[in-house]
Amino acid sequence: MSTNWETTNVLKSPMEVCWQLSYDIDEEKLSRLYTKAKKFQWDAEEQMDWSYEVDPSRPLIDESQFGLGQIPFVQSLPKSQSDALRAHIAAYQLSQFLHGEQGALMTAAALTHAVPDYEGKLYTATQTMDEARHVEVFDRYIKKIAMIYPMGKWLKELIDVTLTADHWVKIAIGMNMVVEGLALGAFHNMKNVTSCELLRDVLTYVMRDEARHVAFGGVYVGKTIAEMHEDDREEVAEFAMQALKLMRGSRVRNGQQFDAGFLEVLKAVDIDPADLVKGVMEARAQGIKVKPPTDQVHAFKHLMMPALIRVGAITQRTREALESEGIPVTEDRAILESFEESLDMN
């Protein structure tokens, strides 16, 4: 086997590696998560029907659920072009899922190295296997649609910052709360809008694992942060705030700018970004608000922020700093907890 060095990207990490020579179980909840993780391992080969034919020319997002389709400019495009836009947007999102899963695979492995508790090492090893499976299924699915996009700049930056953090709590915050909160919301939303049965199956299985990963953050990280010296807690809170800001910075503001990856999508379907911006602005001037499809989860508000608050990763100082920048600090845990409970599959 020869490595393709052109597609590699090597980072240096200051991460700590920690042996634990006591095999006592200190944290029962974590031990139970490990037991559940073992019980709910699955094999994509057996659970999914990979013979399912995915027609790459048929958009994966149901037409009635396509947000941009509510804009008159998009409605005025020839049908073949608006269908292509829908297909490429889905391919772009799925590509981000794939690259993000590889990031999760590496952060989970880093956690196994660094967490100081025996049961934490066992649990994070199961998460590493879960993430390997997720990379496998998204890669297989994307090969079926035969359309892959590069990793978005901000997602790479967010995961790189997480991977090169110097403490495992920061890695767990960056991945298990911020990136996985984002992923859980995006998977849920994609599952609701797709018309492809195979993709729905893939997302159902992946989401079960992801809910467990988010729950791990809640169980283990909260306890550790509570025991930290105040200065260390502030350092962790600062990291959480910077991760949130990085993620928020990725948003398209007022249709004025597009992520470089989204520009690739527009190029592929022959839409001038300036025309789309004009179309979005005109729709806004006419009072047309793009309504999200029904039952959509807002990852930032419903998953990420409540998960961070729950473990004490938002301090009074960072709360004030976030609010002064217009970033809402929301506390409603109902959706986060309902996702976590859904993993309790008896």
Ligand SMILES: [Fe+2]
């Ligand atoms: Fe994953």
Ligand SMILES: [Fe+2]
């Ligand atoms: Fe995960």
